[in-house]
């Protein structure tokens with residue numbers, strides 16, 4: 219199959235009249251070559267009039283089940299106003315939802331969440347999966363039951379998934395796991411790694427699913443477990459992800475318990491390098507920025523979630539200048555609009571520095587914002603998740619997104635202004651068609667199973683599976 223869009227995003231710019239040849243058998247792009255106007259192979263080709271083609275977006279950080287609590291945490295109990303409703307009171311509501319979901323519910327919620335991602339141009343999700351056990355805390359007969367359900371949900375939508383299997387052991391540094399965290403539990407690093415290895419083995423024949431290793435956070439994983447988790451990721455060449463410094467209280471607890479800040483602790487534990495993705499990494503001091511940069515690590519920012527939870531601002535420009543990579547995630551899915559994740563990285567810098575075009579590269583006599591933001595959404599995500607996608611180039615995975623050039627939010631674009639108009643100003647429904655692994659999954663904004671997937675989600679939501687519960691303790 220060959221796609222003939224008007225414009226194609228190749229090597230950090232839109233180029234006119236290229237033909238993108240895709241082999242659905244291998245799921246890869248086989249050629250990207252000039253296609254002079256009028257010379258189309260109509261037998262094998264699709265002429266995409268008024269469409270631009272961009273690489274599929276790569277979502278570095280997601281907890282699909284949290285899609286269920288959207289909106290419901292926006293009316294926190296009035297009693298929270300002592301310290302104010304905050305991340306920690308939100309987390310209690312999230313635990314309430316996590317405790318009620320059956321395996322079928324997990325599948326149905328994830329499926330809907332992944333479809334919503336696909337509609338916004340996301341073709342790969344890094345699913346940070348820590349909901350492992352039955353509601354009473356006992357393992358399922360297959361201890362990877364819920365991971366398999368989430369992988370099946372992605373497969374049924376046609377999305378590529380990297381299942382980041384999460385180790386979760388403590389309820390705080392040195393504190394036992396809370397009863398409300400019972401579904402997350404790993405009793406030892408050995409048990410966790412054996413379970414993860416079983417999952418890797420089970421998905422080995424699935425072209426659209428791979429596995430990575432994650433430690434939930436320094437709150438939830440003891441320091442002396444980190445080297446064995448990291449070592450397993452190195453031995454099997456897997457990505458390694460961990461939540462880092464989302465909240466000041468985490469940093470303070472780490473300093474109090476270990477006498478050093480979180481990224482310093484990761485370095486001492488040997489858990490720093492290109493393989494590392496530090497999720498959030500909001501509250502960093504200069505030394506930590508330097509450490510992440512020198513190691514060539516990735517920071518996965520989740521700007522719409524960080525904004526929703528009142529986490530704070532990413533040190534985006536500082537991290538990039540130090541040498542770190544920035545990927546993007548939708549995390550709690552308070553909204554699903556990947557263009558918004560991209561633009562917030564830049565817009566937050568503008569608000570903080572009272573300047574424009576902060577995260578930008580110079581080309582000729584101009585400062586261009588769109589190329590670095592699009593790289594965060596594509597190539598940096600691919601690097602973080604170890605997938606060979608995120609670029610339109612012969613040999614890369616054929617994960618592609620068509621943009622509607624007639625959409626009102628883009629009206630007035632020119633070849634030179636299309637990229638910044640798309641990234642900084644477009645509505646998410648500019649996405650019309652999506653291919654993953656060389657197969658078309660979204661056609662003219664609709665998915666073959668869209669109605670069923672929505673109905674399945676609404677069944678779970680109406681059954682009360684999402685009732686937030688502000689009570690209890692972590």
Ligand SMILES: [Zn+2]
Pocket residue numbers: 279281346461497549
């Ligand atoms: Zn997260």
